[in-house]
Amino acid sequence: LDLCFPRIVNIEIINTGTELMLGRVLNTHQQWLCSQLADLGCAVTRQVAIADKADEIQNAVREGLSRADLVITTGGLGPTSDDITRDLIAQLLGKTLVHDESIAADIAKFFAIRKRVPPASVNVQAMVPEGAIVFPNANGTAPGLAMEVSPNPFRNDGKPSWLVMLPGPPRELRPMFSKQVSPLIQKTFTLKKFVCRSLKTTGLGESYVEQRIDEPLKPLVAQGLELGYCARVGEVDVRLAACGEEATKIVDAAEAIVQQAIGQYIFSNADESLESVIVRLLTERKQTLSIAESCTGGLIAHRITNVSGASAVLMAGLVTYSNEAKQRLLGVREETLKEFGAVSEQTAREMAEGARERNKTDYALAVTGIAGPTGGTPEKPVGTVFVALATPTQTFVDKNFNAYERETFKFTTSQQALDLLRRRGLSFAG
C-alpha cells in the first residue's frame, strides 16, 4: 500500500508525558492531529510517544528533525518540574531563552480574570527560544512555539525543517492548532490538491469487501488512486484518496465502482455513524422508533440516544431480559415463549410487533439471542440471535450467528438491528 499523499510535507508527531508511558491516560492527540493534518493533505509519517526524560526527548526531536519537514511536539510546556520540553529543545538547537513581555502580560491577565495569584513558577512560560514564533494560548497559560530550523544540522541534505511545540491539554492544543498552526502550515508549505473519501459499510467482512472491489479498482490504482481498508467491529471503511489535478475525478470514478459492487452495504460516504444516519433519516421523514432489547441490554437505545435530536424519534426503549417482562411490557404470548422459546424467530417477531403497537411508532426493532457464556443448546448455540423489524406494512426477522465475547456480541447485534432498519425499513444506501 503506497500513500499517494503530496509528500511535500512530511510530518512527525512527538507526544511527551510519563503518564502516557504508564498507560494512565489515553493519547488522543495522535488521532486528532493526524486527522486534522490528513484533511490538509499532509502525511504524518511517524508518531512517537516518550516519557518526560531529557535524553529521550532530545533523541526523539533530533531523529524527527533528521527525517521530517515538520516536527510537532505536544506537552512539557507548563510550569511544573516535569515540563522540560521547551528548555531541552532550546538546548538542542543552541538557542538562548529570552523573556517575552507580551506572554508575561497574557499570563498576568489570565490570573487576574480568575482572581487568583499566579504562582512564581508560572513565569517560566514567558521564556521563549530566541527568534521563535509565539502562539498565544486562549485557554491556558503556556504559549505554543514555532521555529524554522535552518540550516538543519540533523538532516543529511541540510534542508530546513519546522518545529512546532504545543501545550498538552487538549482544550488548549486544539484551538491553537486550528487557529494558529494550520494557517502557518498552509502558508509555509505548498500543498497539492488532495481529495479523500471514506465509504462506510456494514454487513460484509473485510476480506469479502476486498474480494469484490480490489480487481475492478486496479486501473484507477494505476492512475494514482490510494485504496485503503479499515475494519472495526461490525464495520469496514473503504478509503479512496488521490492527489493532484485529477484527484476529484479519480475518487468519483472509484466511488462509482465501489457503489456498483457493494452499494447496498454502504451506509455513509460522509463519515456519519450508522445511528446518526438513522436518526437523520427518521427526523427528515418525521417517523418514530421504539426498541425492544433482550440480549443487547440497552445498547441500541444507548447508540440512538448518543445522537443529538434522538428524543424526537425514539419514543421508548424496553430492556426485557425475562419472559415475564417480554409478556408484560411487549405482549409476547405465553404460548409463543413455551412453544418456540425466548430466543426464536416467533418471539422476536412478537417483540417487535408488540413494541410498535404499544408505543404507537412507525418502526420497532427487537432483538433476542444468547450472549453466553452460558445458555446455549445444540440447536441454539451461544451466539444465536434473532433481529426483527416491524414496519407499517410487514415484519422482517433475520437469524444471525454472532459467536463473539460479550461486548462484541452486543455491538455486532446492535449493528445488525440498526442496519436492518436502514435496509428494510428506510430503504437507504449511502
Add this chain to the structure above:
Amino acid sequence: LDLCFPRIVNIEIINTGTELMLGRVLNTHQQWLCSQLADLGCAVTRQVAIADKADEIQNAVREGLSRADLVITTGGLGPTSDDITRDLIAQLLGKTLVHDESIAADIAKFFAIRKRVPPASVNVQAMVPEGAIVFPNANGTAPGLAMEVSPNPFRNDGKPSWLVMLPGPPRELRPMFSKQVSPLIQKTFTLKKFVCRSLKTTGLGESYVEQRIDEPLKPLVAQGLELGYCARVGEVDVRLAACGEEATKIVDAAEAIVQQAIGQYIFSNADESLESVIVRLLTERKQTLSIAESCTGGLIAHRITNVSGASAVLMAGLVTYSNEAKQRLLGVREETLKEFGAVSEQTAREMAEGARERNKTDYALAVTGIAGPTGGTPEKPVGTVFVALATPTQTFVDKNFNAYERETFKFTTSQQALDLLRRRGLSFAG
C-alpha cells in the same frame, strides 16, 4: 518524576496502520499495553506509530531492536493486501515463512463454526517465520507470533531482543496478551518483585483525591512507594506500586492510609468496574434491579448487561424520553409532570418508585435530566440531572449538575446512578 520501575526490561511498542496515521481510528493499544506492562513492572520507553509501508515498518522494527529488550508490534497480520508486517519482519530477520498446519486448521474451524466459506486470502495467516512461537487467536483468524532475535544484528552490544507480533483488533489482541504474552514475559525476563494495586474511586475530583492523601502518604513515598493518579470520566484511580522485598508491606500500608482518608469513595481495590461490583453484590444477595432512564438513554442498562450474569439481577430497563412513556410505562402522574416538569426531583422519585413497583424488584434506579445542547432554562440549565434510587424502605434523590458534551454527560450520569445504588442501596465500599 522518576520511574521506580525495575528497568530490566526495556520495551518499545510499534503500532502499524495507515488508518492510525490518517487519524481514522484512535490508538487504544498504546494505553492498554502500557498499563498492562506497567502492572508487570516493565517500562515502556517508546511507542511509535507508522503507516503500513514497507520501509517504515522495517526501519521502526530495526530501530526498536537496536534499543529494546522487547519490541511489540500491533497490526498488519490479517489477510488483506495491506497486512504486511509478518512478511516484512521475516525478511528483515532473514527468516523463511513456513506453512503451519495447526493454524490452517484453526482458521478452517473458525469459518466452519460460522458456516462461512473462507476466502482464499485467509491462508496467508497460516504462514509463520521459521522457529517462531505461535499464539493461537481465540477471537479471530490471525495468530500472534513471538521470536527471540539472537544474536541481534541491530544492537551494538549484540544482546538478544525479543520480538512479539500481535493482531490489530483489540478484542483479539487483549486476551492474547493477557493469556499468552504476559506469561511469556514473566517467564523469559527476570522481573524484580513488583506489587501494584489500583484503588478505584468515584464521586471525588482528582485534585480533591490528591489533597486528601498526598501528605499522609509522603513517608511511604520516601520508602519507595510510587503513587500515581489516573483520572477518567467519572473515576479517579489511585495507583500504589512498589518494588523489592518490602513491596507488599509498603503497598498494604499505603492502602490502609487511603482507605482511612477516602474509603467511602472507593468501589474496588481489585480492578473491578462499578457495574461489575453491582452485579456481583446483587447476585450474592439474591436481589434484583430495574432501571428507568430518560437522559442516559439506555446506557445504565447497557453497562449492567455488559456484565456476565446480569440477566439474574436486571428484571427490566425502560428508556422513557417522552412524558407519555413516563406515564404509561412507569406510572408517573400527569400532575407531577405538569407541576414540576419532567426534569425534577418529584418526577425522578416517581419514575424510580414506579419502576420498582411495576417490575417487582428490590431496587430501581431512575434518571431524568437535560443532556443538551438544547432544552435548558435559567432555573434548570443544560446539565441539570436528577438521579433517584428506590429501595424496599425509602427513596433517595440526588440533584447533580453535569455540564458536559453529550457522551460525557451520559456516562457521568450513569456513574452517579450506579454509585447511588452502591452507597445508599448496597452500603458497600471496596
